[in-house]
Amino acid sequence: MATRPRISDVAILAGTSVSTVSNLLNGRSNRMSRETVLRIEAAIGKLDYRPHWAARQLKTGIVPIVGLLVPSVANPSHGDMARAVEVAAEVRGLQVVLGNTLRDPDRERRYTSNLFDLGIRGIIIASSPFALDHFHDFIERGLSIVVLDLGATLDGVEISIDSVSVDNRTAGYLATRHLIELGHTRIGYISGATATVSRQERQGGYLDALKEAGIATNADLIAATPAAFGFDDTNAADHGRSAATELLGRPERPTGIVAFNDMHALGACAAVRDMGLTVPRDISVVGIDDILLGRLFEPALTTVHQPVDALAEATVDLLSRRLRAERDGEITHIILKPTLVRRASAGPPREVNG
Amino acid sequence: MATRPRISDVAILAGTSVSTVSNLLNGRSNRMSRETVLRIEAAIGKLDYRPHWAARQLKTGIVPIVGLLVPSVANPSHGDMARAVEVAAEVRGLQVVLGNTLRDPDRERRYTSNLFDLGIRGIIIASSPFALDHFHDFIERGLSIVVLDLGATLDGVEISIDSVSVDNRTAGYLATRHLIELGHTRIGYISGATATVSRQERQGGYLDALKEAGIATNADLIAATPAAFGFDDTNAADHGRSAATELLGRPERPTGIVAFNDMHALGACAAVRDMGLTVPRDISVVGIDDILLGRLFEPALTTVHQPVDALAEATVDLLSRRLRAERDGEITHIILKPTLVRRASAGPPREVNG
DNA sequence: CTGAAAGCGCTAACAC
DNA sequence: GTGTTAGCGCTTTCAG
Helix, strand or coil: CCCCCCHHHHHHHHCCCHHHHHHHHCCCHHHCCHHHHHHHHHHHHHHCCCCCHHHHHHHHCCCCEEEEEECCCCCHHHHHHHHHHHHHHHHCCCEEEEEECCCCHHHHHHHHHHHHHCCCCEEEECCCCCCCHHHHHHHHCCCEEEEECCCCEECCEECCCEEEEECHHHHHHHHHHHHHHCCCCCEEEEECCCCCHHHHHHHHHHHHHHHHCCCCCCHHHEEECCHHHCCCCCCHHHHHHHHHHHHHHCCCCCCEEEECCHHHHHHHHHHHHHCCCCCCCCCEEECCECCHHHHCCCCCCEEEECCHHHHHHHHHHHHHHHHCCCCCCCCCEEEECCEEECCCCCCCCHHHHC | CCCCCCHHHHHHHHCCCHHHHHHHHCCCHHHCCHHHHHHHHHHHHHHCCCCCHHHHHHHHCCCCEEEEEECCCCCHHHHHHHHHHHHHHHHCCCEEEEEECCCCHHHHHHHHHHHHHCCCCEEEECCCCCCCHHHHHHHHCCCEEEEECCCCEECCEECCCEEEEECHHHHHHHHHHHHHHCCCCCEEEEECCCCCHHHHHHHHHHHHHHHHCCCCCCHHHEEECCHHHCCCCCCHHHHHHHHHHHHHHCCCCCCEEEECCHHHHHHHHHHHHHCCCCCCCCCEEECCECCHHHHCCCCCCEEEECCHHHHHHHHHHHHHHHHCCCCCCCCCEEEECCEEECCCCCCCCHHHHC
16 A cells, blocks of 8 residues: 655655645646746656645645535436536536435535535535525535525525526426417416425416416416425425326316426326326326436427536536635526427327317 | 634633543543543533544544445436435445446546545445456555445456345346246347446346246347447436347347346337337336336336345445454455336236237 | 644745 | 745644
8 A cells, every 4th residue: 555645755856845836736836937847747747646635625624525415316307417517526626425305404404514524615405495594504604505406586585595597487488388389278287295496486487378378377277296295306206196196186177287397297197197098199298307218208208408417517617616716795696598398298189189 | 704613622621631532532432531521522512513524534544435436327226326325324424425437447447536535445336347457556555445236256256345236147037037927938138238247147047037947048039239329327228228129120029028127128118119019918028126217107117126225235334344444354245135026017928818 | 541742744824 | 936834623642
């Protein structure tokens, strides 16, 4: 187990001092001659020297790691988001540590606290949390947070944390308008048990589209699983199935369903089948997210695409700039546009069909 | 931004010395009086003192973080595994840092190197790698590795790294025997482009079952996507679909298909539909893994269950004991038993049916 | 049973 | 443009 080279070894080999090497390492190459730079670089290469992060951290307080809090990576859409975040972080020399919060504020806090103790000063919350209060003291102690997947408002008030998200309202709008354009007039909206901001927004877009088309909204066409149904993110599809089953059991059932997300949509398709009906012949279903699996289902899921890679990229960029203190003060909200992806789960309503 | 309490603050408040506090913190409470212990604990509680990890690491070289390398968390089965590993690690006070390797040895090495530089000395490789050579120098430098999802042998030779896996051979056997018991005699086996150990093992179990039943094996009934088809883990279902399409296009096509994993099985179901056939009426499909999504599909996937939580638990336990140097020398291979889960994607073959 | 003191490897004043 | 040096917070010998 060869002992690793230290900065002093580099200095000796390069025939210079430790601080000069340190200066170079920290981007202050202008303070020394071109030749010195070359000598030091040669020495670093020769010794395969890598700075000791803990030692550096002890001094600077900085760790090249960011935390990523997701409800549950077991949910394919979060898994995909985690993958995208990791790619974006990697490019910037950051490692990602993962935490599944199950949307439990206690877990969120415990995780954040653990990460904070490790010296981590940047975390990404990849879900729209119910509230952010429980992070406030960490923020005051120097933690930077970027929320991924959240509108710019929380409970109607402007939030004071950087955020990146897709335009959820437009997403709900596009999904709904697509059904309207296909000829549907009785369109339902389903979601799971968790009252997230994005859910409200998507529902808002659904209502917008109906209004625009002059279709009266109807509370009977909106269904969500009850809170008692359990944790939404691990079993999102079950939530969708349950909500859709309820919706379809009501009088004057809809001919088309907009689901809060693709997993719910997939569950809704299962519910339609459960009743002996067919998608899209009897009931059309449109999801939101565009997860990979949607293409695999029969029928392939019509959905609204969320630009996952771009979202992740923007999020990590925002966070890493915060960490490098390049941006002080001003809160940034980045909102990306979703796009409709027409596949096979939505078609004209049956009445019009025949 | 209140400055955090240090060990000396605790010592002062407790009316003792820094080293005594440190001794207590490091489990050497026997070196001091009961009273001292109490006083120190009170002080720690009062100040809400938490040791500074970087400082500790600088001295001890230990970081309470383990790395987790998966091919791609975007793959639901890996996502679920990552979730399980994280839960197991959390219990032991360990954080998990995530890396998607895409099964690229270069990426595996780069990741490992990054984590090593951070002081991380334990990593879990949650996939059966092709080879482990590129980890050897890290192991020599003190890295502990546990491979999750790998048999005890690699290319037929006993591997010298701790491993935990399901009994892949039995998994393949159970899936195949199920089809045989249903009356199938022309049974195919499909897998993706990556020649992992687990794939070979599962295929071995498939062959075992055929042999046991006195059914001649037939190379025409085995299909895998070509390497050129691209990365298996992100698009596992596409691989399954492609391999199944090929298999079903051959003369004397099988009446039942065993897929290397559930994603492939789901892809195979899609392939069956592509041809205008029905699962399980025309073709039965059995997967291996038991991912959550399998229950959602129509028909619900018959599969072989892999005890994910137990696997993760065993893996983290092994690793954390290595890290605490509780186990020296002896290599451990833990192999857990899979079980068949009968659902709806496999039934009697059509000939027997009518 | 307790405490003083020497670093772990690095950074950033500050002095030359 | 380059080098000296005082710590960052902790652990751990080693003396008392």
